Amino acid sequence: MTTTTERPQFSRNPIFIEDAATVATTGVTPDELFRPIVQRRDQLPSRQHSHTVVMRSAEAGDPDAWEKPFWRVSNQVLVSLGYVFSIQVSVEQLGLPTDAIASESPWPLVWNQPYPSTRSRPGVLFVTHRRHTIFEEHLVLHTASLPSWKPQIAINRRLFEKKNG
Amino acid sequence: MGEAWYESVDPSTPITQGDLIIDCPVLGWSPQTLTLQGQKEEEVLKGAMSAVRADVVVMTQACDLEHGKVANIILCPHLSLADYKRQWEEASKEQSQNPTSKAWKALCTDIRDGFLWNLAILNAAKLGDLTTKHRVVDFHEVFTIPRTFLESLIKQRALPRLRLLPPYREHLSQAFARFFMRVGLPTPVTVAW
Numbered sequence: 001m002t003t004t005t006e007r008p009q010f011s012r013n014p015i016f017i018e019d020a021a022t023v024a025t026t027g028v029t030p031d032e033l034f035r036p037i038v039q040r041r042d043q044l045p046s047r048q049h050s051h052t053v054v055m056r057s058a059e060a061g062d063p064d065a066w067e068k069p070f071w072r073v074s075n076q077v078l079v080s081l082g083y084v085f086s087i088q089v090s091v092e093q094l095g096l097p098t099d100a101i102a103s104e105s106p107w108p109l110v111w112n113q114p115y116p117s118t119r120s121r122p123g124v125l126f127v128t129h130r131r132h133t134i135f136e137e138h139l140v141l142h143t144a145s146l147p148s149w150k151p152q153i154a155i156n157r158r159l160f161e162k163k164n165g
Numbered sequence: 166m167g168e169a170w171y172e173s174v175d176p177s178t179p180i181t182q183g184d185l186i187i188d189c190p191v192l193g194w195s196p197q198t199l200t201l202q203g204q205k206e207e208e209v210l211k212g213a214m215s216a217v218r219a220d221v222v223v224m225t226q227a228c229d230l231e232h233g234k235v236a237n238i239i240l241c242p243h244l245s246l247a248d249y250k251r252q253w254e255e256a257s258k259e260q261s262q263n264p265t266s267k268a269w270k271a272l273c274t275d276i277r278d279g280f281l282w283n284l285a286i287l288n289a290a291k292l293g294d295l296t297t298k299h300r301v302v303d304f305h306e307v308f309t310i311p312r313t314f315l316e317s318l319i320k321q322r323a324l325p326r327l328r329l330l331p332p333y334r335e336h337l338s339q340a341f342a343r344f345f346m347r348v349g350l351p352t353p354v355t356v357a358w
Contacts, residue, residue: 143190146218149193151305
């Protein structure tokens with residue numbers, strides 16, 4: 001259990017826990033992120049609030065490039081006056097300590113639903129849409145014997161009238 | 166000859182917009198009319214899948230490729246001017262038109278000048294052993310292919326490829342955009358001149 005001493009500036013925004021400096025601002029160290037993992041859920045005190053932990057690819061150097069953000073209700077996150085006290089997630093959910101993002105979520109109960117990942121940069125919005133697969137089939141293609149593509153040529157009669165006339 | 170339209174890039178160079186890929190296997194849909202007629206959607210679609218080989222050019226934005234923002238790459242097919250001419254002549258005859266050389270030249274000029282929305286023409290190139298005649302790009306057909314597959318195809322072939330250089334690359338991209346953004350007027354402006 002870790003207690004912060006300062007009110008986070010990002011209480012309603014995702015908290016990126018990327019490096020030691022950022023971790024320090026959240027009051028949660030990488031070791032502490034892992035520590036609650038060994039706790040069983042029934043050993044944890046009940047709390048009124050839940051938050052969301054989102055994974056982030058470690059290789060994403062671009063802070064706007066969100067990779068693999070899985071929204072999960074952490075088993076134990078306490079909010080007191082907007083402070084993040086602790087985070088408890090499984091290893092699978094959390095990944096490496098430096099990969100973690102903690103966030104308050106207005107919809108903590110959607111943790112078991114795949115959530116569209118939104119990646120943004122100026123002028124471009126990337127959304128990973130949920131897809132319903134109609135069918136999947138393993139195709140065997142003999143690429144050496146495929147037919148060549150042919151264009152569908154539309155003949156412009158006005159061109160002929162104008163040029164041949 | 167003026168400024169170069171192309172550069173030659175080796176197989177290890179990452180894909181970008183304007184790359185010309187020759188003989189690329191792509192998946193599309195059969196030109197036959199698709200109607201359900203009581204059949205299940207998936208059965209009709211399965212029967213309509215079609216694989217072809219096509220010479221293609223990468224149309225996906227260079228920045229999206231560079232930053233790894235897309236999993237699939239947009240491709241448009243192109244073919245040599247000679248091949249296009251042959252197919253144009255066949256299509257003309259099927260529609261009882263006489264494909265004269267005058268009409269052909271007018272058509273090529275119209276393509277070059279951007280009067281035919283779905284077509285663009287690329288210059289010929291000779292870069293060492295890498296050569297190409299003029300190519301006609303057809304925006305009527307758009308393919309997508311997994312980026313990983315295309316990258317591995319290029320790597321496996323281990324052959325250099327032609328790459329359109331700016332501003333010719335952007336000129337092609339703009340023609341592609343114009344094809345989609347065009348607005349046809351039901352009544353054109355009355356000629357008063």
